[in-house]
Amino acid sequence: MTDLLNKHSFVELGARQRARALLDSGTFRELIDPFQRVMSPWLSRQGVVPQADDGVVIAKGSIAGLPVVIAAIEGNFQGGSLGEVGGAKIAGALELAAEDNRKGIETRAVLLLETGGVRLQEANLGLAAIADIHAAIVDLRQYQPVIGVVAGSVGCFGGMSIAAGLCSYLVVTREARLGLNGPQVIEQEAGLEEYDSRDRPFIWSLTGGEQRFNSGLADRYVADDVAQIQQTVTALLQQGVPAQPRSRQAEYYLARLNALDATPQIEPATVRALYQGERS
Amino acid sequence: METLSFEFPAGQPPKGRALVGCVGSGDLEVLLEPGTPGTLNIQVQTSVNGAQLRWQHLFERIFQEHTPPALNIDIHDFGATPGVVRLRLEQGFEEIGHD
Numbered sequence: 001m002t003d004l005l006n007k008h009s010f011v012e013l014g015a016r017q018r019a020r021a022l023l024d025s026g027t028f029r030e031l032i033d034p035f036q037r038v039m040s041p042w043l044s045r046q047g048v049v050p051q052a053d054d055g056v057v058i059a060k061g062s063i064a065g066l067p068v069v070i071a072a073i074e075g076n077f078q079g080g081s082l083g084e085v086g087g088a089k090i091a092g093a094l095e096l097a098a099e100d101n102r103k104g105i106e107t108r109a110v111l112l113l114e115t116g117g118v119r120l121q122e123a124n125l126g127l128a129a130i131a132d133i134h135a136a137i138v139d140l141r142q143y144q145p146v147i148g149v150v151a152g153s154v155g156c157f158g159g160m161s162i163a164a165g166l167c168s169y170l171v172v173t174r175e176a177r178l179g180l181n182g183p184q185v186i187e188q189e190a191g192l193e194e195y196d197s198r199d200r201p202f203i204w205s206l207t208g209g210e211q212r213f214n215s216g217l218a219d220r221y222v223a224d225d226v227a228q229i230q231q232t233v234t235a236l237l238q239q240g241v242p243a244q245p246r247s248r249q250a251e252y253y254l255a256r257l258n259a260l261d262a263t264p265q266i267e268p269a270t271v272r273a274l275y276q277g278e279r280s
Numbered sequence: 281m282e283t284l285s286f287e288f289p290a291g292q293p294p295k296g297r298a299l300v301g302c303v304g305s306g307d308l309e310v311l312l313e314p315g316t317p318g319t320l321n322i323q324v325q326t327s328v329n330g331a332q333l334r335w336q337h338l339f340e341r342i343f344q345e346h347t348p349p350a351l352n353i354d355i356h357d358f359g360a361t362p363g364v365v366r367l368r369l370e371q372g373f374e375e376i377g378h379d
Contacts, residue, residue, distance in 0.1 A: 014302055034299050034311060047281040049327050049356050051303040052311055076304030 008226040011152045011175050015072035018112050018151075019059040021226050022070060022233055027061030032089055040083050042122050051077045056086035058093045060107075064234045067100070067107045069093050075114030075154035082115060082160065083122035087129020094136035094146070101143035108144040108237050109137075111167065114151070116182060117158015130159035137166045141245060145169060147236050149229065150176040150209065150218075157182045165217075166247050169236045171229065172209030172218040179207040205268045215275040217246070283325050284332050288343050290320035293350040298375035301368045308357040308365060312372045315350040326357035338362050342369060349376070 013021060020028050032038050034052035043050040055077035059070045071090040073080045082090070093109070100107040118126035137146050148167035150156045152175030156164050161180050164170055172178065181189075183197035196202060205211060213221035220236070222228050256274050260266075293314035301309045315321055320343070324335055342348075353372075360368070 035297060035313065044281070044325070047327075049281060049303055049325050049358055051309055051356055052299070052354070055303075074302060074304075076302045076307070078303075 007223070009224050010226050010229050011173065011224045013226075014076070015055070015057045015074035015112065015114070016059075019057050019070040019072045022110060022112075022230055023059065023061035023063060023068065024065065029060045031058040031060060031093065038085055038089075040085050040119075040122065042083065042125070043078075046121050048078070048121060054083065054085040054089070055080060056082075056089045058089050063108075063110075063230075063237055066237055067105060068110060068237070069097050069107055070110045070112065072112035073114045078119060080113075080115035080154045081117065081119035082126050082130055082133075083119035084125035084129060086119075087126055087133060091129055091132035091136050094133065094140050098136065098140040098143065101140070106144055109140055109146045110233060110237075111137075111146065111148045111163070112151070113148055113156040113160055113164055114154040115156055115158070115160045116154065117160050127159065130163065133163050134159075134166055137163060138247075141166070141168045141241060143241075145237055145239070145241050147171065147233055149233065150178055151224065151229065152176045152209075155179070155182075155207070166245070168242055168245055169220070169239075170218040170246075171220045171222055171232055171236070172212055173222055173224045173229075174204075174209050175224055176209035176212070177204065177207045178209070178212050178217070183207075206271075211268055211272070214272045217275065281325065281327055282329050282332075283323065284335060286322040286324070286336065286339055288320040288322075288339065288348065290315070290318055290348050290350040292317055294376045296376045298372050300372045300375060303356045303358045306359055306361070306364065308355055308360040308368055310368050310372045311354040312376050313352045315352040317350050320348050320351050320353070322353045322355065324355040324357060326355070327359050328357070334362065335365075338365060342366060348373070351376075 037052055039050045040054050055074040057072040071093050097107040097109050140146050145168040148164045148170045150172050155177030183203050186195045187197040212218045220232050222232050297313040299311050301307050303309050
C-alpha cells in the first residue's frame, strides 16, 4: 500500500508533463511551443478539431547534466497519430541533434512514443514524416544514444513501431504494447477466430511490454513509476551507444525465423524461445 | 465542427499565459494569453455543432461571478461537458496567476 502511495504514475502524465518529469529541474525549454500555433493545416478542413502543438512536444534540456532533446507524443490527441506537423517536429528535432553532434555538442535524444502511427487524415504527408524520423534516428544514433520509451496506454504501432525498433535502446512498461499492426487491424485482416482484439490478456501476451522484453525486442522493462523510468533513461544515456543496434542484427533474426516450425500454433513462449537465443 | 467567437467585458491583462487540457475525448484545450485592457475574447473550435447558446450561457454564468482578466482565449474542444469546460477555465485562470 505504501509502495502504491509512493509511486508516481508516468502513464497518467500528459506529453508535456512527461518531458518535464525526465529533464533536470528547471532545464525544460520547449521548441515550437503551442503558443506559436504551428498546427495541422489538414484537420480543420476535414472537420476534426486540431491541437495547438499538433500532439507533439519538443523540449530541450539536460538529464544528469547531459544535453538532451525530448520528443513526447500526446496519446490522448487523435491516438497519438503523426501528421505533417507533428512528424516534422520530431524529425527536425532529431536532425538538429545530429547537427549538434557534428559541431561538437553531444545532444542525445529521448522519444516518448505513444502512437498509433500515421494520421490517416494526413496520409502520405504523415508517412513521409515518419520516414524522415527513421532516417534521422539512424543518423543520430551513430553519435549518441536515441532512447525510445513506450509507457502506455496507447502503445506504439505502425511506422512508429519501426522507429522504436531503430532506437539505440527501448524501454517498456507492462502497460506498453509494441507492434507493426494494431489489434483491430489484425482482427480485421485475419478474422476474429485468429485474433480477438477485445481479448486483452491475449493481446498483451503477444504484443505487451513484458513479452517484448522477454523476447529481446526491448532493452529494459520498468514499472509505471516516474522515478524508475527517469533512472533507467539516465543510466542508458550514460551508457553511450550500443556496440551494435538491434536493427543491424537482421541476419541473426532472419536465421532465427528460418529455424521456426510454423506448423503448430505459435504461442508467446515460442516467440520468447525463438528470439532470446544466447541472451540471458 | 464549428468555430465560434465571444466577447465579454474584462479587467486588466495578466502578465503570464497558460495552456491547460488536451484535445482528447470529452476534454478540451484552453490557451490563455494577455489581451487588450477591458476585453475578453474567446474563440472556440468545437467538434459539437449547434451549441453556440450553451457556450454563451456557460461563459455568462462564469463571468458574472467575477470580472475576468483581459485575455485572448483559444479553445479547442473535443466534446467536453459544461462541467469540464468550467473546470479547465478555472484551472487556466489559476495558472496565469502563477507565473
